[in-house]
Amino acid sequence: MTQVVVDPERTSQGSKALDVAGETRSEYVVQVRGTVAKRLPGTENPNMPTGAVEVIAADVEILNPSKTPPFPITDAITADEALRLKYRYLDIRRPAMRSRLELRHQVALFMRNFLSERGFIEVETPILTKSSPEGARDYLVPSRVWPGEFYALPQAPQQFKQLLMVAGLDRYFQIARCFRDEDLRGDRQPEFTQLDLEMSFVNEEDVMAVVEDLIVALIQTFTTKRIKQLPLPHIRFEDAMERYGIDRPDLRFDLPLKSLGDLALLGDFKVFHDAVKNGGMVKGLRIPGRGTATRRELDELTEFARTFGAKGLLTMQIGADGGVKSPITKFMSPADVQRIIAHMEGQPGDLIVFVADSEKVVNDVLWRMRVKMGEELGLIDPNEMALCWVVGFPMFEVIEENGKQRYHATHNPFSGVKPGHEALFETDPLKAEARQYDIVCNGYEIGGGSVRIHKAEVQRRVFQLLGLNDEQINEQFGHMLEAFEMGAPPHGGLAVGFDRLVMLLSDTENIREVMAFPKNANAQDLLMNAPSPVEREQLDELHIQVKPRPTPSPASQQS
């Protein structure tokens, strides 16, 4: 960008440059012929990148005029996001958007070079592939050639990359588009990009080393932020759950959660007793300096806890003089209250909150409370990034589906089991540990992977435990099992959420800011106006009949 000077004394003979320049308006496309010159003394502007020079125009031509844009094309003013998405090509003209897309490009380039130098090759895998029942909802694509049958868009290249290992590729990667038909969030889009990689003859440490080096190099290259701890700390799943209530802890600040254990049974506070009696737990969070919270502030915290499933919130305010204000004092002796405070390491002026419920509810409420407090208390240093590995995940968890309980793979059904734990499949599957590892940054899961199962009989057994019968296993995964019987090497890999990573590197809080053409919160493309109805003929060709809908789609209502 630079400044053009149209000086009638210095334009070409007979040029209309001055008149033409006078007609130009915002966003006009112009062609200028002229001479680059140093600015006159006193007219330089050191605040601009090209403030020392200017172009002395000989001729000016308008190549294309422009309507007045629907919103100002500057970084300063933020227009409504729906408008930005509808006119995304204008939005991308804003320098901040452009620089985020450039960053995205540079990150992709860096990844390709980094992995290529280490012997990885990028292989593309199909976009039209097979529907699989596990995991997210598939996007389906009807087959014209095969009436009544469907392709699915890949949720991830998972099976293909493992088959590439069986194919002897040894080191694969791909910057891959993935599709999941689930509702959107600030950090979730129905189509998104993963850095997907897989390696043969490796253990957990080998994969983690490559990824850790890459992520650390990316942060050091593209941000000015410090990484809190290097090499990255490893946290076991159960420790993460105990201390932070979530398997993707934000380690930029401390504020650990703490279980009361048997201390919950002191006195006769029924809520605590019941939680323990019903197999649940009581856990607390110490909030420094909030001991003077008002009634209203405490109510707000309680409401926050209720939003995420807690039936209530027990608060304990410690006065500057050490005096305790808490509903629990009616049910517990002062000495017992002091034991609990000591256990929670409470200081004068602190507020301690407790949730008593099932382990799931307790952790779910308290991890959010912890993050909220970390933000509110200003404990987060914006110049720091805190990463860690989370390891030691269980193979299975129990989920409820249509009122029935069943095992569910905590990550994916191809994750390997810790050596020696296979026997637990037959005795206590919930104790079996997966060879799974997640990489977490600032409370975001930015990547996850595992050393895979590479033996057919182990894989078959896992599918069985997940509730698939032999027929389903053969129909859906027969090709995998067969491949494992034909010289499959041990292998493992990982996938990084590319958009989410670029989002963190660019210090934005919304994945849409780092995507050129994202969908809105209702999965619509406001620029192309998709999805939209299609012609009857198209559907006929695809052997598809659409059920009548009571209300027309929003897209078909727009002009």
Next chain:
RNA sequence: GGUCCUGUGGUGUAGCGGCCUAACAUGCCUCCCUGUCACGGAGGAGACCGCCGGUUCGAAUCCGGUCAGGACCGCCA
């Protein structure tokens, strides 16, 4: 499917029962200025306050519904 928040000139906001014949900034148009660079000066156009209904003597303002956008819950192996 649910909860919450937001809809006021092109854009961003203020106003939150009567001072509103709706304010401010910016943008837009016309004219003036011409070494400016967030230029400056003068003037002007532009909004039935998302939509429908209700309460009220009176509604941008309160209530209900609806539509649109966003955040979150459910969902996301």
